Amino acid sequence: xxxxxxxxxxxxxxxxxxxxxxxxxxxxxxxxxxxxxxxxxxxxxxxxxxxxxxxxxxxxxxxxxxxxxxxxxxxxxxxxxxxxxxxxxxxxxxxxx
Numbered sequence: 001x002x003x004x005x006x007x008x009x010x011x012x013x014x015x016x017x018x019x020x021x022x023x024x025x026x027x028x029x030x031x032x033x034x035x036x037x038x039x040x041x042x043x044x045x046x047x048x049x050x051x052x053x054x055x056x057x058x059x060x061x062x063x064x065x066x067x068x069x070x071x072x073x074x075x076x077x078x079x080x081x082x083x084x085x086x087x088x089x090x091x092x093x094x095x096x097x
Contacts, residue, residue, distance in 0.1 A: 021058065023065050024062065027082070028061050028077075031085075043090070046090075
């Protein structure tokens with residue numbers, strides 16, 4: 001995976017077959033939704049790992065979203081990650097739409 005997608009090994013990823021519940025952070029929900037829409041473009045060999053990473057990341061975001069001290073950092077992280085994925089990920093064309 002390219003550098004723009006590496007963060008997902010810590011936080012996110014999915015395919016259209018996986019439904020991810022909202023995190024409560026609009027910036028993160030937008031990132032997750034777009035990735036879910038675009039993940040079908042990933043090479044088949046990456047799909048299972050992508051699903052697992054997204055679900056784990058979304059759970060982490062939801063767990064931390066209720067903490068008012070962490071929320072601003074999560075918002076910034078999701079915005080920066082979304083922008084990074086538009087230029088550096090394996091699915092940058094779709095993420096940029």
